[in-house]
Amino acid sequence: MSEGLPRVQRRRHFKSVMANAIIAILAGFAILPLILVFSYIARAGLPALNLDFFYKLPAPAGELGGGMANAIAGSLLMVVMSGLMAIPPGLLCGLYVAEFPNQKLALALRFVIDLLTGVPSIVIGLFAYAVLVVPMGGFNAWAGSAALAIIMLPVVSRTTEEILRLIPGQLREAGLALGLPRWKVLLRLIIRAGRSAIATGVFLAIARASGETAPLLFTSFNNQYWTKSLSEPVASLPVQIYTYAISPYEEWHRLAWAGSLVLVSVVFAINLLSRLLLKRGAK
């Protein structure tokens, strides 16, 4: 009896140490892919990256050189357009859901925003195709931007809602007590109080839209040249990476890696920036 107890305890202790080690190893497995993916992109992308990449048009299949200037510009154009379409209504949707929880319509809106968050982006592409590609008679920049906007809207709305819920009620009461109308309290005081956190949400939505590929495949499609009008197909960085990655040409694979490196760097930079912003705002 007196000998058995320590043995049981030793076994329990051993089990605990083993379990802790397994959990730590599992956590290692969770971050391993990030290291693998990022190191490979850097290794394959850096040698392929040069100035040509940023200011030259794609070269015809089989020829060496060329760049993705038009795809970078196209992505920039569509992300800006979708941001203009999605950010203001997204903010207001989040505000409505957070500040008027006793209105039935706000609850319905919240449910729809939750649903929208879960809609696969390719399905949103199908919708944009039916509404903007078919009536306009061809692939175009408007359809691509609208699809990206539908993806951004719920992201902006949900983060805005979460942030506004954290802002203390006294601020609202103080504003109302000063005789300000409610809309002024909300837009001037409450949104301002949460502005750095809200900006983080907006940046994350922009990062998300910059990398989206699926809804662009049959809305903005692709273009080997500069786009002269918004009603034409327009190249974008993610679609160009996809097209080049699945092509049989070695040279195009090289450019696809360079494109991936640029895309990942931009997305990471936006993420880091928004976090710094959040930290500074919290101080």
Added chain:
Amino acid sequence: MRSDDVFNLTLRALALTVIGGFLALTWFLWKSAMPALHVAGVAFVWRTEWDPVLGEFGALPFLWGTLVSSLLALLMSAPVSIGAALFLTDIAPRGIRAPIAFLIEMLAAIPSVVYGIWGIFVLAPFVREYVHPLLNGHLGFLPLFDGPPFGLGMLTAAMVLAVMITPTITAVCREVFRSVPDPLREAATGLGATRWETIRLAVLKTSISGIFGAMILGLGRALGETMAVTMVIGNRPDISISLFKPAATMASVIANEYAEAQGDAHLSALAAIGLVLLLVSSIVNIGARWIIKHTESKTHV
């Protein structure tokens, strides 16, 4: 007073527009899918033939591909995600928790197409040269591991998906474990439980339904994932139990064929697949959210 009325009216109008937009999305998909559903009826969902040239359209191969790849991904990702979340809430030294959480969140920031190109050029060769000889060489008599050494196929797609859903499941699990009240942990430790016993009794036991919700949310993410899967799954509308054979998912067939679809029947069949995908992912997402919300309110009381 009047300016507030205008403001509220604006917000209501906006809310109605967004809700109307979502209804329009469903309605347009329904309308585009109508011709295909009209021809085949509900049988569209369980027909196994998919041949755009002959005009044969059945959705079952894609439902199969989506379900199998997502469930496999969940099987691989769940232990890793739960472990990572436990590590972050209960085991890691406080100083390294935030940086590790940040790294896992960054996994979610990598665009799908980048996972795709990595899958084609790094993961697929790895599967072809190491995983296939290992599993097929030793266990090839099982139909599960019977298949050609392409590198592209169901297993590779599931592996990429597993990586992509890990941040989602980890983040939700972490919230769930965090919401376990500390006195529960202290009580277990106070009774002489080891660290693992504390985790098992105080944390895991109270979090089972939350973990389940996190897994369903990850499943929902996997169901709709398009680009990475399209690039590595091989895109063949076959139903097979083999992990090494090429397959296709609902999202991948739309991505692959929609822009070059031949004729209205083909377009309509693809839209019908999109409609099924919308339905499935909406149900899974609502379910997951309901479970998570339900457990949160329970643990906070």
